[in-house]
Amino acid sequence: MPAKRKSDSARYSYDGLDRVLHEKARLGLMTCLxxxxxxxTFGELKSLCNLTDGNLNRHLKQLAEAGLVSTRRDETGSRPQTICALTDSGRGRFLQYLAELQRVIGDAQKQMKTNAARSKGRLATE
Structure with missing residues (x-):
C-alpha cells in the first residue's frame, strides 16, 4: 500500500460535523427553524418532524443547552404556546455544519466517480 501524502492525513475526518447537530431529529429541527x-410553535415542530412530545422536548433541550435554539412562551393568543427559534449563534453553527456536510457529499461523489472510472477502465482492458 503506498504511503499517504502528508496533505492526505485525516482528509476524511470531517471534524466540522457537529455531534449536537448530526442527529436525525435535531437536524430536522434545525432545518425547520x-x-x-x-x-x-412546539406543535408545528412536533408535526413537521414527526416527533412525540417527549422526544421533541429532549432534543430542544439539547439544542438550547448548546446555545443553538431559544424557546419562549407566547401568551397573546387564546392558548399559551411555546415558540422555538434559532439563536444567532445557532444559525451560524448550522451554516458551518451545512458547509461541512456539503464537503462530505462532494468528497463522496468524487470518490464514487473515480472508482467508477477505474472500474470502467479495468473492464475495457480485460
Whole structure:
C-alpha cells in the first residue's frame, strides 16, 4: 500500500460535523427553524418532524443547552404556546455544519466517480 501524502492525513475526518447537530431529529429541527426566522410553535415542530412530545422536548433541550435554539412562551393568543427559534449563534453553527456536510457529499461523489472510472477502465482492458 503506498504511503499517504502528508496533505492526505485525516482528509476524511470531517471534524466540522457537529455531534449536537448530526442527529436525525435535531437536524430536522434545525432545518425547520432555519426557514422560519420568527420561529415555530412546539406543535408545528412536533408535526413537521414527526416527533412525540417527549422526544421533541429532549432534543430542544439539547439544542438550547448548546446555545443553538431559544424557546419562549407566547401568551397573546387564546392558548399559551411555546415558540422555538434559532439563536444567532445557532444559525451560524448550522451554516458551518451545512458547509461541512456539503464537503462530505462532494468528497463522496468524487470518490464514487473515480472508482467508477477505474472500474470502467479495468473492464475495457480485460
Amino acid at each position: 432555519a426557514g422560519s426566522p420568527d420561529g415555530l
